[in-house]
Amino acid sequence: MPQAPPILTFEDVTRIFRLRRGFFAESKTLAAVDGVNFALRKGECLGLVGESGCGKSTVGRLACGLLRPSSGRALFDGKPLPEAGADSWAAGRIQMIFQDPSSSLNSKRSVYASVAEPLAARNVPRAERRERAEAMLAAVSLDGMGKRYPHEFSGGQRQRIAVARALVTHPDVVICDEPVSSLDASVQAQTLNLLRDMQERLSPAYLFISHDMAVVGFMCERILVMYLGRIVEEAPRDALFENAAHPYSQALLASASGGRWEKKLPPLLAGEPPSPLAPPPGCSFHPRCPQATAVCREEIPAWKDVSPGQRARCHRL
Numbered sequence: 001m002p003q004a005p006p007i008l009t010f011e012d013v014t015r016i017f018r019l020r021r022g023f024f025a026e027s028k029t030l031a032a033v034d035g036v037n038f039a040l041r042k043g044e045c046l047g048l049v050g051e052s053g054c055g056k057s058t059v060g061r062l063a064c065g066l067l068r069p070s071s072g073r074a075l076f077d078g079k080p081l082p083e084a085g086a087d088s089w090a091a092g093r094i095q096m097i098f099q100d101p102s103s104s105l106n107s108k109r110s111v112y113a114s115v116a117e118p119l120a121a122r123n124v125p126r127a128e129r130r131e132r133a134e135a136m137l138a139a140v141s142l143d144g145m146g147k148r149y150p151h152e153f154s155g156g157q158r159q160r161i162a163v164a165r166a167l168v169t170h171p172d173v174v175i176c177d178e179p180v181s182s183l184d185a186s187v188q189a190q191t192l193n194l195l196r197d198m199q200e201r202l203s204p205a206y207l208f209i210s211h212d213m214a215v216v217g218f219m220c221e222r223i224l225v226m227y228l229g230r231i232v233e234e235a236p237r238d239a240l241f242e243n244a245a246h247p248y249s250q251a252l253l254a255s256a257s258g259g260r261w262e263k264k265l266p267p268l269l270a271g272e273p274p275s276p277l278a279p280p281p282g283c284s285f286h287p288r289c290p291q292a293t294a295v296c297r298e299e300i301p302a303w304k305d306v307s308p309g310q311r312a313r314c315h316r317l
């Protein structure tokens with residue numbers, strides 16, 4: 001199958017946060033995202049996986065214009081991504097689904113109003129908005145429930161409403177940031193299936209963010225592995241699950257249950273990752289890496305190709 005062209009591209013994107021603790025304290029800087037490159041292709045589901053705090057949500061917010069890069073470029077459809085807002089030319093073309101569905105639903109507005117709202121930014125006539133919002137609610141199995149309010153629904157149903165709202169504009173890109181992490185296990189699979197189903201019908205590209213390797217493995221055909229602000233491996237799903245090249249990817253796979261790595265590797269990820277305020281020099285994974293050598297403590301590893309579509313940053317390759 002020929003590769004689809006990119007719709008969203010990160011070129012060396014870095015995002016620095018400046019932290020100031022108290023008036024006289026020296027301000028500190030933190031690179032939440034450090035030199036990230038990737039291309040999300042039209043219609044694909046690209047996974048972004050890593051432990052909490054590694055910078056996934058910051059990538060997601062950069063990818064929809066909620067944050068600006070400190071350096072580098074984020075391109076949408078070949079043009080610099082505009083700041084998010086109703087008057088932006090990209091409004092409605094990039095949508096977000098968050099971990100907590102309540103953050104995209106207004107408790108004082110009917111479900112119908114919340115779902116129809118993104119259409120206003122696309123200048124869809126009022127009568128058509130109602131029709132399309134109703135069709136979306138039916139598509140997420142909440143037929144005829146538009147007049148109710150968010151509190152009348154369960155967590156899983158509220159996330160389905162958030163899915164309807166995100167997809168009502170027929171966006172090119174949907175950033176899904178931990179969309180099932182707040183849901184009960186029984187509802188997670190249902191919600192993931194709904195997202196897949198919607199992708200088949202409307203063909204948006206998903207940037208699918210999760211800390212859970214099993215979830216990205218289920219959803220995504222290609223996966224980026226992130227550690228302390230940097231992408232350390234990029235691979236097709238099967239290559240990653242069968243033959244992960246980076247010790248950090250292997251450790252994540254070992255801690256996800258049921259995979260072939262489960263019994264092969266000791267649980268490597270004891271303890272928390274180091275603080276991004278003081279990242280270790282060289283390969284920032286070296287304090288936790290069982291394969292680290294002297295060079296790992298000094299030099300940041302360059303990308304090395306591993307197999308078609310798979311590359312990783314590790315001195316051992």
Ligand SMILES: Nc1ncnc2c1ncn2[C@@H]1O[C@H](COP(=O)(O)OP(=O)(O)O)[C@@H](O)[C@H]1O
Nearest residue numbers: 017030032051052053054055056057058059276
């Ligand atoms: N607005 C902000 N100001 C300061 N630090 C931030 C801000 N947003 C995120 N961070 C820090 O950036 C790092 C990455 O955060 P985040 O992108 O939320 O990670 P993840 O989604 O992978 O858990 C964390 O250390 C976090 O504390």
Ligand code: SF4
Nearest residue numbers: 283286289296314315
């Ligand atoms: S570069 Fe060294 S420390 Fe980093 S993952 Fe590879 S072996 Fe481990």
Ligand SMILES: [Mg+2]
Nearest residue numbers: 056057058178
């Ligand atoms: Mg996050």
